Amino acid sequence: MRPWQWLFILVVCASASADHVSVSVSLSDGSLLRGQLLLARVPLETSYARLALEPALLEAIEFDHQEGTALVLLQNGDRLRGKLPIAEVKLHTSFGEITLPCALIKRMVVERQRLMADLVLYYSFDHQHEKDVRNEAGNLCHGTYNRARWVPKGKVGGGVYFPGMGAHVLIPNQGQLDFGREDFSYAFWFNAESTGSRQQLAWHHFNPEIQIEPDGAINAYFAHPSCGAFSSKTRVTSGQWYHVVVTREKGTGVLYLNGRREATIDAAQCDCSSPNPWLLGTDERMGEHFVGLLDEFAIWRRALSETEVENLFNVGRPVGQPTAR
Numbered sequence: 001m002r003p004w005q006w007l008f009i010l011v012v013c014a015s016a017s018a019d020h021v022s023v024s025v026s027l028s029d030g031s032l033l034r035g036q037l038l039l040a041r042v043p044l045e046t047s048y049a050r051l052a053l054e055p056a057l058l059e060a061i062e063f064d065h066q067e068g069t070a071l072v073l074l075q076n077g078d079r080l081r082g083k084l085p086i087a088e089v090k091l092h093t094s095f096g097e098i099t100l101p102c103a104l105i106k107r108m109v110v111e112r113q114r115l116m117a118d119l120v121l122y123y124s125f126d127h128q129h130e131k132d133v134r135n136e137a138g139n140l141c142h143g144t145y146n147r148a149r150w151v152p153k154g155k156v157g158g159g160v161y162f163p164g165m166g167a168h169v170l171i172p173n174q175g176q177l178d179f180g181r182e183d184f185s186y187a188f189w190f191n192a193e194s195t196g197s198r199q200q201l202a203w204h205h206f207n208p209e210i211q212i213e214p215d216g217a218i219n220a221y222f223a224h225p226s227c228g229a230f231s232s233k234t235r236v237t238s239g240q241w242y243h244v245v246v247t248r249e250k251g252t253g254v255l256y257l258n259g260r261r262e263a264t265i266d267a268a269q270c271d272c273s274s275p276n277p278w279l280l281g282t283d284e285r286m287g288e289h290f291v292g293l294l295d296e297f298a299i300w301r302r303a304l305s306e307t308e309v310e311n312l313f314n315v316g317r318p319v320g321q322p323t324a325r
Helices: 003-014 112-116 306-315
Strands: 021-027 032-037 042-045 050-053 058-064 069-074 079-082 088-093 096-101 105-110 119-123 143-146 149-151 159-163 168-171 184-192 199-203 209-212 217-221 230-235 242-249 252-257 260-266 278-280 291-300
Touching (some): 021 306, 032 096, 042 069, 042 079, 112 306, 217 252, 230 260, 242 306, 252 306
Antiparallel strands (some): 021 032, 042 050, 058 069, 069 079, 119 291, 143 168, 149 159, 159 291, 168 278, 184 242, 184 291, 199 209, 199 278, 209 217, 217 230, 242 252
8 A cells, every 4th residue: 555545544534523425426337326425535646646635625526447547526617537546435325324336436426515405594593693683595584583592502603592482583474485385395403491391493374383392292284274294203302402304395294303204294285385474483472482592494495305404414504505694
């Protein structure tokens, strides 16, 4: 083994805690696999340099097994050709960790930036504002604090604390937040101070809504009255952070908790539209108030894939979004 390859192995070991990126891998037999690339650096030996590239910089890798080389495409438009001094790559997939020989791979595409596609609302809660919450995905749907308050430590960066008694974040309704019977997704982190009562997490006049039940189950609706209602099998406890995602794709609703599928429901006939604003932390009557922390609230006008949900949970926020505004 060459000395620089020993150095590369040391870099991988030292960087094992780095965020992993989501990739799709096309194999020579026609198979397509999606998962997280368990590799902190991608080594590349070109005619002029030996490189160790961060996966987040990549757009794709195309393998030319006949020539024994690979074409590496970077997000900034650079194209690098050289040899990859590795024999296999590891992926964490929805069915476990697998090892793929490079000789079987035709193309690998980084999908990390795909989480930004059709993202219409994103509140990172990273920055202190007295009254308003900025939508970092666009110029519409900026929110307003109502007795809820910004705190410097949420799940990722800052967060918002709800003391109960009707405290909430109000999101003015816009057409892009009315989904009808179309596909959509929403996601956020929460940490409840206590359980034992019904607590509203997000509410759009029932269309949709999501709440913590007295027994700790997460219960979600797609539309009133109780259209597409389903609950998590997992019971949440106080003082713990949980990541929840709800998606609807071609009429099928899916509830995820901490990156894992919890329940599915037929929601094809549920009309997820309302002229009312969205509320975080309470319902319209402000009787089912939430006490605790909430962070990283996001809405997409499409259904996230299972791999994207897992990647979102592991990274903590929509990848590629700015942390400052």
